[in-house]
Amino acid sequence: MTGFTPVDPATATGTAAELLADVQKALGVTPNMTKVMANSPALLQGYLALSGALAGGVLPAPVRERLALATAEYNGCGYCLSAHTYIGAHIAKVDADELEAARDAKSSDPRTGALLALSDAVARGRGRVEEGVLQAARDAGATDAEIGEVVGHLALNVLTNYFNILARVDNDWPVVTPRGTA
Incomplete structure (x- = not known):
C-alpha cells in the first residue's frame, strides 16, 4: 500500500x-x-x-533504460526496476539478456558497458570514481556530453528510486523484484 x-x-x-x-x-x-x-x-x-x-540528450533510449535499471537494482527500487524493464523491452526494444545484464551494470556492447560501469562507480563512490573507470569510458568512445548525461540520469534515477521507496508507491507495472529483496 x-x-x-x-x-x-x-x-x-x-x-x-x-x-x-x-x-x-x-x-x-x-x-x-x-x-x-x-x-x-x-x-x-x-x-x-x-x-x-x-x-532530448545524446544518450539513446536503450542506453537510458539500462542506466535506469542499474540504478534501480543498486537502490533496491522495485517500482523503477519494473517500469524500466517494461519500457526497456517494449519501447526501447532492448533484448532480455541486455536488460538482465544492465541490472549488474553490464552490457555486451563495450560503450554501453563502460557507461553503465561509470554510472555504477559514481553511485557507489558518491561522485568520486577511480580515474581508470572514467578513462575506460573515454577509451570506449564516450564523449563529455555522454559522461555528463550519465550523471544527469543517475540523479534522475536516484530521485525516482528514493521517492518510490519512501512513498511506497503501488507498482502498476509488471513486477520485477530487486535481487536483494527477492
Missing part, C-alpha cells in the same frame, strides 16, 4: 491537474508514481523537466 495518497487526475486542480494531463497526453497513461508525485506539483514539474531534458 502506498505511503502517500495518489492525486486522482479526475479531481486534481491547478498545476497538479495540468501536469497530470500532460503526463496522460504524452504517455497515454498516468503512472502511479506521477500521481503520488503530484502531491507536490513542484516535485512533479522538476521530475518531468529533468526527464524531458535528458530524453
